[in-house]
Amino acid sequence: MPQPNINSVHIDAILTNISIAYMQNTDNYIADKVFPIIPVDKRSDKFFTYTKNDWFRDEAQRRAPATESAGGGYNLSTGSYSADVFAFHKDVPDQITANADSPLNPLREAAEFVTNRLLLRREIQFVSDFMQAGVWGNTVTGTAGTATPGTFATQWSNYTSSDPIEDIEEGKADILSATGMEANTLVLGYDVFRQLKNHPDLVDRIKYTSSQTITTDMMAAMFDIPRVIVSKAVKATNLEGATEAYAFATGKTALLAHVAPQPGLMTPSAGYTFSWTGVSGGLGATIGTSQFRMDSIRADRVEAEMAFDNKIIGADLGYFWNSIVA
Secondary structure, eight states, X not given: OOSSOTTTSOOOOOOSSOOOXXXXXXXXXXXXXXXXXXXXXXXXXXXXXXXXXXXXOOOOOOOOTTSOOOOOOOOEEEEEEEOEEEEEEEEEEHHHHHHOOTTOOHHXXXXXXXXXXXXXXXXXXXXXXXXXXXXXXXXXXXXXXXOOTTTEEEOTTOTTXXXXXXXXXXXXXXXXXXXXXXXXXXXXXXXXXXXHTTOHHHHXXXXXXXXXXXXXXXXXXXXXXXXEEXXXXXXXOSOTTSOOOEEESSOSOEEEEOOOSSOOTTOOOSEEEEEETTGGGGTOSSOEEEEEEEGGGTEEEEEEEEEEEEEESOGGGEEEEESOOO
């Protein structure tokens, strides 16, 4: 065998221009994209709410000469929020920092790690608070069998019998007839989006004009809804050390809602997220990341913190489909 051989002339070393970490693209997360985020100075507080019915009653009357005009008023009450504080840290021992090979940067990587954990926590909390049956004005459950308008809908994965365009039209009419506001946002779990973009009812609308795969913008145009948002976030469902298992953070659900383009006084919206700016000494309106010394364990601690309250403001401004695909 010729000497030296191939293994003698090269010693494997760590590449300095590449490393592998499964870190989700922040575009996968939608918790900060659906409802307006309201920065607040206090962890808890109140806000005014107006009684909807007072603004919809027809009470104006004809007025005869020299008589009083018809009059009325509106009721005013308060709602409240209370931001929960979420935090997560990673300790970086001095020995790890001193012994790390290039391109490793333990402190920078720790900051990205804890921030990503909080983004995932916020996404899961968004699903828990908003993408659930029974919290909106109307919940329609997907069924493989016969649909009952307003209660059940044939699952959109049933390409033969389902009619997602009409189902969404029904949701739009429900919101408009109950509030006078038009739905402007459709939120889809990824499994729902995957089935919808291949649904014959949608494909037929573009098959003579485009060969492209149906996108969220195309869906928005077909449904006549300004925004279609797809949740793509993935979470691990196993405990540490157990067999790895993964699932989409948002299940097989869809939410149609009227969302205020900008928060403001007397501005209705299906939901708001109140974000306390006091986290981590005011370092961030959404996530505050800090680094401080842990002398007792000879390490630097990198910690991220956020505080928010997802609040349904107008339940009648939302229309929800549960288990809408198989």
